[in-house]
Amino acid sequence: MQRIIKGDQVIDETWHLLPRDVTLAELSNSDDLLVPLPLWQEHSHALLARDGGLGVWLEADEEVESIADDLQHFQVVALNFPVFSDGRHYSSARLLRERYKYQGEVRAIGDVLRDQLFFMKRCGFDAFALRADRDPYEALESLKDFSVTYQAATDEPLPLFRRRR
Amino acid sequence: MYIYDEYDQRIVEDRVKQFRDQIRRYLQGELSEAEMLPLRLQNGLYIQRYAPMLRLAVPYGALSSARLRKLAYVTRRYDKGYAHITTRQNIQLNWPELEDVPDILAELATVQMHAIQTSGNCIRNTTTDQFAGVAADEVVDPRPWCEIVREWSTFHPEFAFLPRKFKIAINGAREDRAAVGVHDIGLNAIRNEAGELGFEVLAGGGLGRTPMVGAVIRPFLPWQHLLTYLESILRVYNRYGRRDNKFKARIKILVKALTPEVFAGKVEAEWASMKDSGATLTQEEVDRVSQYFQEPAYEAFDGDDASYLEKRRTDKGFDNWAMRNVHPHRAPGYAAVTLSLKPTSVAPGDITAEQLEAAADLADRYSLGEIRSTHYQNLVLPYVQQRDLPELWQKCRELGFATPNIGLLTDIICCPGGDFCSLANAKSLPIAEAIQRTFDDLDYLHDIGELELNISGCMNACGHHHIGHIGILGVDKKGQEFYQVSLGGRSGRDAAIGQILGPSFAAEQMPTVVQKVINVYVENRTPEERFIDTYQRIGMAPFKESVYAANH
Ligand code: HEM
Numbered sequence: 001m002q003r004i005i006k007g008d009q010v011i012d013e014t015w016h017l018l019p020r021d022v023t024l025a026e027l028s029n030s031d032d033l034l035v036p037l038p039l040w041q042e043h044s045h046a047l048l049a050r051d052g053g054l055g056v057w058l059e060a061d062e063e064v065e066s067i068a069d070d071l072q073h074f075q076v077v078a079l080n081f082p083v084f085s086d087g088r089h090y091s092s093a094r095l096l097r098e099r100y101k102y103q104g105e106v107r108a109i110g111d112v113l114r115d116q117l118f119f120m121k122r123c124g125f126d127a128f129a130l131r132a133d134r135d136p137y138e139a140l141e142s143l144k145d146f147s148v149t150y151q152a153a154t155d156e157p158l159p160l161f162r163r164r165r
Numbered sequence: 166m167y168i169y170d171e172y173d174q175r176i177v178e179d180r181v182k183q184f185r186d187q188i189r190r191y192l193q194g195e196l197s198e199a200e201m202l203p204l205r206l207q208n209g210l211y212i213q214r215y216a217p218m219l220r221l222a223v224p225y226g227a228l229s230s231a232r233l234r235k236l237a238y239v240t241r242r243y244d245k246g247y248a249h250i251t252t253r254q255n256i257q258l259n260w261p262e263l264e265d266v267p268d269i270l271a272e273l274a275t276v277q278m279h280a281i282q283t284s285g286n287c288i289r290n291t292t293t294d295q296f297a298g299v300a301a302d303e304v305v306d307p308r309p310w311c312e313i314v315r316e317w318s319t320f321h322p323e324f325a326f327l328p329r330k331f332k333i334a335i336n337g338a339r340e341d342r343a344a345v346g347v348h349d350i351g352l353n354a355i356r357n358e359a360g361e362l363g364f365e366v367l368a369g370g371g372l373g374r375t376p377m378v379g380a381v382i383r384p385f386l387p388w389q390h391l392l393t394y395l396e397s398i399l400r401v402y403n404r405y406g407r408r409d410n411k412f413k414a415r416i417k418i419l420v421k422a423l424t425p426e427v428f429a430g431k432v433e434a435e436w437a438s439m440k441d442s443g444a445t446l447t448q449e450e451v452d453r454v455s456q457y458f459q460e461p462a463y464e465a466f467d468g469d470d471a472s473y474l475e476k477r478r479t480d481k482g483f484d485n486w487a488m489r490n491v492h493p494h495r496a497p498g499y500a501a502v503t504l505s506l507k508p509t510s511v512a513p514g515d516i517t518a519e520q521l522e523a524a525a526d527l528a529d530r531y532s533l534g535e536i537r538s539t540h541y542q543n544l545v546l547p548y549v550q551q552r553d554l555p556e557l558w559q560k561c562r563e564l565g566f567a568t569p570n571i572g573l574l575t576d577i578i579c580c581p582g583g584d585f586c587s588l589a590n591a592k593s594l595p596i597a598e599a600i601q602r603t604f605d606d607l608d609y610l611h612d613i614g615e616l617e618l619n620i621s622g623c624m625n626a627c628g629h630h631h632i633g634h635i636g637i638l639g640v641d642k643k644g645q646e647f648y649q650v651s652l653g654g655r656s657g658r659d660a661a662i663g664q665i666l667g668p669s670f671a672a673e674q675m676p677t678v679v680q681k682v683i684n685v686y687v688e689n690r691t692p693e694e695r696f697i698d699t700y701q702r703i704g705m706a707p708f709k710e711s712v713y714a715a716n717h
């Protein structure tokens with residue numbers, strides 16, 4: 001079973017990440033599912049009628065604006081990093097948290113590596129599905145890379161200059 | 166000069182620790198080459214033709230004698246005893262060992278220096294006017310604002326993986342010595358009619374493959390909103406800048422594709438929800454930072470120093486130097502002095518460990534310990550008393566800093582080119598040297614007057630060839646090194662991109678080509694005209710005719 005980082009701990013993964021081309025007919029009724037955005041857009045009624053947990057995942061070029069009105073239906077919003085150097089979803093996560101006040105889980109999926117975790121966390125990600133070949137326990141260390149930060153961000157609404165003494 | 170408090174210091178030290186661990190994991194094979202690449206780039210570490218190259222940040226060019234001495238030590242201990250000042254006011258080491266880089270960074274942290282975000286697709290070093298705080302034409306001292314932007318941009322969590330690198334320049338004087346028009350964001354610090362301080366905001370300038378001058382997207386931004394507005398621009402760019410093609414990924418392409426008006430609209434929309442948030446600047450913070458940039462306690466002088474003026478009248482060599490390398494200062498009896506790093510036959514911007522130490526001594530003796538790097542790849546002593554100038558000149562001559570060529574044709578801006586850089590189409594340093602040799606007659610050089618000649622070894626434009634009055638670009642012509650010449654580029658208030666003269670030339674033709682261009686200018690100029698003025702008046706045709714006529 002895959003393990004993910006949630007908060008500051010490693011836990012067992014309980015969600016099923018469904019591929020891009022999944023069809024409605026293939027879905028189980030009671031599992032916790034992360035569905036691709038197009039499936040949600042096409043079949044929201046059917047998805048809401050299921051018993052299991054529901055989350056949605058967005059590709060790097062899919063905008064959070066497209067789910068802004070639906071957020072109350074999702075326990076998880078997962079944001080995919082096709083390569084770790086594609087930084088678009090850092091902005092997406094902040095928008096989810098700061099503009100749309102989304103309180104559920106914001107999860108990083110895809111090419112997720114430990115050296116990015118600190119920044120991701122600051123932008124509002126609270127769960128990290130590390131790339132399968134990496135050790136999540138070691139990665140926990142990187143959540144502590146810096147002991148001081150200058151900017152206001154999701155984790156800290158005040159910039160250092162309002163906290164400095 | 167800004168001095169770190171415990172917070173600033175901790176961030177830099179945390180970084181050293183983090184990078185040490187990243188290098189360790191890389192050397193142990195836990196991080197692949199591809200994964201390490203952006204990590205090391207964001208720390209200024211390139212793997213180059215012969216060795217790694219480490220680019221150190223010099224935020225807005227602010228150096229001190231202590232920093233120079235530490236740099237001298239580092240170049241001796243870990244490199245080949247010299248360093249290189251870049252066109253973005255930073256400093257490069259050309260020969261460090263990968264394994265040593267964490268130790269180098271630890272050394273530098275002791276003098277509040279680092280290599281954070283000196284490369285990679287992130288917000289780079291914020292640059293400014295090398296005469297900030299002492300220039301007579303200054304409206305607002307840009308340095309506190311540079312520092313505020315430095316802190317905001319350092320490890321900004323949202324913008325570590327932008328589509329492409331991102332450069333900000335701030336100018337606060339009437340003249341623009343920071344080239345704000347060719348930066349991703351350019352800020353002109355201004356006062357509005359009510360006397361309130363704010364910024365004119367330009368976006369979408371840049372050089373490289375598609376050179377462009379930035380467009381004004383906001384004529385006046387009140388200072389309180391500087392960071393939230395920058396954040397809005399960066400967010401729009403981070404989300405919508407192109408990532409499919411590295412050559413179309415700079416913000417300039419996005420601004421152009423959307424048009425500056427539409428781009429500005431998107432920024433304003435983003436800003437609407439961020440404006441007045443906690444990130445809004447406070448007077449307290451501006452005061453905190455500004456205290457480090459107070460005017461020093463100037464000695465009171467009554468106008469220009471008499472002995473200095475006398476020396477200028479009687480010593481032609483001194484006068485030549487004073488004319489070019491000594492700059493007006495706002496305090497009577499003071500001057501700013503450029504140490505030229507452009508003597509003939511030295512790579513422009515190169516400085517030896519001995520020179521670094523000597524410059525530190527000069528800074529201590531003559532300039533309150535402060536010294537600056539310039540984007541023209543020279544050093545500046547900002548607080549020199551005029552009465553010390555004759556003595557300083559003597560010392561500069563002994564140290565190789567006195568070449569009286571600042572702002573002249575031989576004060577060439579030049580990238581490392583094919584001698585060091587693996588992306589180069591052609592060598593650039595030998596071309597610079599050949600041109601310097603051609604124009605080694607001082608009287609003639611001074612007679613030609615102000616002229617910027619910039620050389621890049623490829624279209625990445627590290628040598629800013631597009632904005633040189635004369636620009637030279639290395640091109641590859643069927644596997645041979647050739648050079649394309651452009652005329653009429655300029656930075657400053659009326660920034661413009663140079664126009665290409667015509668077909669390219671072989672290396673050995675270059676001194677003659679430049680000579681011909683200069684001849685056309687000298688034959689056509691009116692008494693007040695600089696090269697760029699004459700070019701503007703008579704256009705490309707006469708230059709083209711002359712250069713290519715004898716070329717059959
Ligand atoms: C030797 C290793 C170097 C490499 C591999 C390198 C690579 C590059 C590349 C690829 C670009 C284009 C980026 C783009 O347009 O998006 C660039 C731009 C630039 N480089 Fe370098 N560079 C090197 C050294 C230098 C040095 C030594 C300087 C300063 C003297 C410098 C100053 C610049 C500047 C100012 C630009 C920006 C031009 C612009 O605004 O587009 N580079 N460099």
Ligand code: SF4
Binds near residue numbers: 581582623627628
């Ligand atoms: S302009 Fe080209 S050759 Fe010169 S340093 Fe930049 S990348 Fe290298």
